[in-house]
Amino acid sequence: MADTPQLVTITVDGKQIKAPAGTLLIDACKNAGIEIPSFCYYPGLSLQAACRMCVVRIEKMPKLQTACTVPITEGMVVTNDSDEVRQARKATVQILLGNHPLDCPVCDAGGECELQDMTFTYGAAESQYMETKQHKDEQQWSPVVYFDRPRCILCYRCVRVCGEVMDVWALGIQNRGVSSVIAPNKGDHLECEECGACIDICPVGALTSGTYRYKTRPWEMNHTATVCTHCGDGCKTTLGVRRSDTGTEIVRGDNRDKSGINGDFLCIKGRYAFDFQQHPDRLKMPLVRKNGKLAYATWDEAFDLIGRRFKEVRDSQGGAAIGVIGSTRTTNEENYLLQKFARKALGTNNIDHHRTADYPAFAAAVAGKPELTASLHHVEKSPAILLLGGDPTEQHPLLAERIRTNIRLHGGKLFIVNDEEIKLRRQSKSYAHIPQGAYAKFFEFLSGTDSAADQLTTAGTKKDQLLAMRELLRKEDDLLIILSADIRGKDIATIVKLGQSHKKVRFMMLGDYANSRGAADMGLYPDLLPGYTPVANAGAFSEYGANLPKSAGLDTAAMVEAGRSGKLGALYIVGANPFARYNVQPGQTAKTFVVVQDMFLTETASMADVVLPSNNAYEKAGSFTNTYGDLQLLKKAADFAGSKSDFELIVRIADRIGFELADLVPFGKGVRADMGQSRGAQSGEADRHEIWLIANKYEPKMSPLDPSAIFDEIQRLVPGYDVSRLNLFSGNSVHSHATGKGTGAQQNPELIWPANDTLFTSGTLGRYSNTLNSVMEKYTGETSEVMAD
Amino acid sequence: MFSEQLSKKFDKMVTNYPTKRSALVPMLLFAQDEVGHLSDEVIANIAKRVELTDLEVRNVISYYSLLHTKPMGKYHVQVCTNISCLLRGGEEVFEHCKQKLGIGHKQTQASGLFSLEEVECLGACSWAPAVQVNYDFHENLTPERMDKVLEQYAKK
Numbered sequence A: 001m002a003d004t005p006q007l008v009t010i011t012v013d014g015k016q017i018k019a020p021a022g023t024l025l026i027d028a029c030k031n032a033g034i035e036i037p038s039f040c041y042y043p044g045l046s047l048q049a050a051c052r053m054c055v056v057r058i059e060k061m062p063k064l065q066t067a068c069t070v071p072i073t074e075g076m077v078v079t080n081d082s083d084e085v086r087q088a089r090k091a092t093v094q095i096l097l098g099n100h101p102l103d104c105p106v107c108d109a110g111g112e113c114e115l116q117d118m119t120f121t122y123g124a125a126e127s128q129y130m131e132t133k134q135h136k137d138e139q140q141w142s143p144v145v146y147f148d149r150p151r152c153i154l155c156y157r158c159v160r161v162c163g164e165v166m167d168v169w170a171l172g173i174q175n176r177g178v179s180s181v182i183a184p185n186k187g188d189h190l191e192c193e194e195c196g197a198c199i200d201i202c203p204v205g206a207l208t209s210g211t212y213r214y215k216t217r218p219w220e221m222n223h224t225a226t227v228c229t230h231c232g233d234g235c236k237t238t239l240g241v242r243r244s245d246t247g248t249e250i251v252r253g254d255n256r257d258k259s260g261i262n263g264d265f266l267c268i269k270g271r272y273a274f275d276f277q278q279h280p281d282r283l284k285m286p287l288v289r290k291n292g293k294l295a296y297a298t299w300d301e302a303f304d305l306i307g308r309r310f311k312e313v314r315d316s317q318g319g320a321a322i323g324v325i326g327s328t329r330t331t332n333e334e335n336y337l338l339q340k341f342a343r344k345a346l347g348t349n350n351i352d353h354h355r356t357a358d359y360p361a362f363a364a365a366v367a368g369k370p371e372l373t374a375s376l377h378h379v380e381k382s383p384a385i386l387l388l389g390g391d392p393t394e395q396h397p398l399l400a401e402r403i404r405t406n407i408r409l410h411g412g413k414l415f416i417v418n419d420e421e422i423k424l425r426r427q428s429k430s431y432a433h434i435p436q437g438a439y440a441k442f443f444e445f446l447s448g449t450d451s452a453a454d455q456l457t458t459a460g461t462k463k464d465q466l467l468a469m470r471e472l473l474r475k476e477d478d479l480l481i482i483l484s485a486d487i488r489g490k491d492i493a494t495i496v497k498l499g500q501s502h503k504k505v506r507f508m509m510l511g512d513y514a515n516s517r518g519a520a521d522m523g524l525y526p527d528l529l530p531g532y533t534p535v536a537n538a539g540a541f542s543e544y545g546a547n548l549p550k551s552a553g554l555d556t557a558a559m560v561e562a563g564r565s566g567k568l569g570a571l572y573i574v575g576a577n578p579f580a581r582y583n584v585q586p587g588q589t590a591k592t593f594v595v596v597q598d599m600f601l602t603e604t605a606s607m608a609d610v611v612l613p614s615n616n617a618y619e620k621a622g623s624f625t626n627t628y629g630d631l632q633l634l635k636k637a638a639d640f641a642g643s644k645s646d647f648e649l650i651v652r653i654a655d656r657i658g659f660e661l662a663d664l665v666p667f668g669k670g671v672r673a674d675m676g677q678s679r680g681a682q683s684g685e686a687d688r689h690e691i692w693l694i695a696n697k698y699e700p701k702m703s704p705l706d707p708s709a710i711f712d713e714i715q716r717l718v719p720g721y722d723v724s725r726l727n728l729f730s731g732n733s734v735h736s737h738a739t740g741k742g743t744g745a746q747q748n749p750e751l752i753w754p755a756n757d758t759l760f761t762s763g764t765l766g767r768y769s770n771t772l773n774s775v776m777e778k779y780t781g782e783t784s785e786v787m788a789d
Numbered sequence B: 001m002f003s004e005q006l007s008k009k010f011d012k013m014v015t016n017y018p019t020k021r022s023a024l025v026p027m028l029l030f031a032q033d034e035v036g037h038l039s040d041e042v043i044a045n046i047a048k049r050v051e052l053t054d055l056e057v058r059n060v061i062s063y064y065s066l067l068h069t070k071p072m073g074k075y076h077v078q079v080c081t082n083i084s085c086l087l088r089g090g091e092e093v094f095e096h097c098k099q100k101l102g103i104g105h106k107q108t109q110a111s112g113l114f115s116l117e118e119v120e121c122l123g124a125c126s127w128a129p130a131v132q133v134n135y136d137f138h139e140n141l142t143p144e145r146m147d148k149v150l151e152q153y154a155k156k
Helices: A025-031 A083-098 A114-122 A157-165 A197-201 A268-272 A299-317 A332-345 A359-365 A397-410 A423-427 A439-446 A450-455 A463-474 A490-499 A516-521 A539-544 A556-565 A646-656 A687-695 A707-717 A725-729 A763-767 A770-780 B004-013 B020-035 B040-050 B054-063 B083-087 B090-101 B143-155
Strands: A007-012 A015-020 A055-058 A077-079 A145-147 A171-174 A181-184 A207-209 A222-227 A236-244 A247-254 A287-290 A293-296 A322-325 A384-388 A413-418 A430-433 A478-483 A504-509 A570-574 A593-598 A610-613 A622-625 A630-634 B075-080 B114-119 B131-133 B136-138
Touching: A007 A025, A015 A025, A055 A083, A083 A114, A145 A181, A157 A171, A157 A197, A157 A397, A171 B054, A181 B054, A197 A207, A222 A630, A247 A268, A268 A770, A287 A299, A299 A322, A299 A570, A299 A593, A299 A610, A299 A646, A322 A332, A322 A556, A332 A516, A332 A539, A332 A570, A332 A622, A332 A646, A332 A707, A359 A490, A359 A504, A359 A516, A384 A397, A397 A413, A397 A423, A413 A423, A413 A463, A430 A463, A439 A450, A439 A463, A439 A490, A450 A463, A478 A490, A490 A504, A516 A622, A539 A707, A570 A646, A593 A646, A622 A707, A630 A725, A763 A770, B004 B020, B020 B040, B020 B054, B040 B054, B075 B090, B083 B090, B090 B114, B090 B143, B114 B143, B131 B143, B136 B143
Parallel strands: A007 A077, A322 A570, A384 A413, A384 A478, A413 A430, A478 A504, A570 A593, A593 A610, B075 B114
Antiparallel strands: A007 A015, A055 A077, A145 A207, A171 A181, A222 A236, A236 A247, A287 A293, A287 A610, A622 A630, B075 B131, B131 B136
């Protein structure tokens, strides 16, 4: 890998270009800015040479050659632009158009269709084919996949992406010649992971999606690249949005520009499960409990009540009588602000969130050694990977795809230790099926205690297999170790220490929701400040002032319990559903003043005294940290009238309890101010609006509702977050480093509840996604019944 | 599913090539000869043997006109109508078979005795027109001679 590949020089249309020997001609040209058209060629997939669009003339070769299959050699002389080549390509387009229906005016792909573009370029406008076109009606293969056979140009991209990239192999080609047809694996329907990769990779409109088809035209949407709000992988998803009765609705999700951490990969959730955003059950007005019933109220009324009650409880019973539960799907800025608000304004350490992995123990284990933490970018080219527990195919689809791609294209080796069968086994070099939860025992075995192996054997794994695996593992000097949420507490320290016997080793920790890691990093813990800083030893956070409580607060379970017994005067819940999880019944929290911010009337919200309708991640700016520590910027794509971002809600509550906002959000340091009045619909947003502000010589962070103001503070105070802003703001992912001074005081593994989501569930969001529910129905005959998050 | 003999043969065949799937087409032919056609069960069984999905096996079957997924007659009559046979009366032979057997292209008699198919060149141009019944060739045919051929099979 390390040796520099030998460069060879070739001539294309009289222009000399250099590229490494063995590069495909089509790639060499592309890198040099020379376009060779193609339909079937797709980087990373096997070569097909089916479409004949990329033909070029190469000197000393008898016929036109396909540039997608010819590796370049020294002195090759290529003609890409000549009458002969142009004519050949035109003829190809004409043949493709022979059976193509030309229903472009109603086709989903119209306007962004590769066949349209090629026809435009090569001018095959005249239809010489006089026979009747072969026609077949469109078919629905699954809730998300539709197939319009006549539009298909048989490039095989869908077949290859489904098999090679996704390892699903649900699509095939049947018959031959002109009657060839793409076929699904179950005769008339698909049984697959419903990822939609086949749809996005289709160069024409043959495969279309149930969520988008016949809804709009590509040019009628605006596109915003943001981060998916479902699992902890942090895929970039580009949302196509358009105006709707309720603001701005999302009509499409894709990642065709391959700009993110995920290349062009997305699972069903990133591509199609954005429909909760327009769910009819979304809250559009604040609700206040009056005479025992939740009733609509004005924002003013709601904020006044919250401000008054929070202040009363704090001033009469002290901060310890207030509890705060944060979210795993709010931004870093919101999480940071929430804990700062709790600690500084309410004076309580009673703050927690739904924990899905033991990040504090992980941060402590890798403290001071940032080189031990792996970004998702490391997965694709790691020579060896050890996966301990978990089922990435279901819970971390992007990670699973990166691992498969590594093995397929870069020859990495995958070692799996798991207490159940997982699909990735098909890619593994060595697989150990161990007894339920016996990971600690495995580490003991790994460290050299042979006798431990006796307690690790199962029907599928014998002792000699374990010994062989250990032997192979020991030979690896560059290893990536992936820890599932099953590995907690001191086991994490053990494996991190053990792993360092390899020359080079990196670790990653798997947690579940979109910003679970961010919630942990930002200190939504009763005993940890942001950056896993112990509350007893606040360090840089001493600047919060003397009110910062020094002793650990209550965790979620204790807060819910205190809410039940009435020991808690007030409970403030942001984007979480703990009452469902801890089985709280209506009326049980009557003595506690409960405020909930959510999109929907969840079990928790329905028992609250005040409910504030909030935005989801697709409707706000900020940042997310994926479970691997990769920080990415969220951009506001959609809007939903009647809801506000959690950031704004927290700030407004702080304002109503009479807290000095400048002490909460560091804003207002400029000369000329824009107090939000010019922002209108874009209130609380930094990205697009910032350009306008700068152009008008306004200080961009003059509003207390601006999350980027608090991001300054995060960067300044939170260990591991001093990342490159330039990189982050230009849309890349930047790696943050978890680092802790010691494990949190409350290491209670009982509080870690992995979501156990499948490909088709996603906590509360999943319950309100019609797409996910329809897919669930297809496979199980029932709608999603999942634990609330 | 398969006779013990064929099963053993398949066990051996998958070891003949560097990848198991290479044995697919000959296995399909042998299976078709024994079972009569490539049923869903046959497909699933062979897919497992060569480590492919059922879909991939179906893809291959659908490519070859010699492989059938629906039951054929005990005697499969394949009439060539390519150029040499056409010039020497292949079309008439095919039409005659349709009349005589009461079935059309790719159809099977209700009794299951005969099925008929119009096929491409059988490689017997020197003795055109030619017909292949199962694996046996019948050459220099006329409608009258064809009758005798069919009678001969019906009597068997």
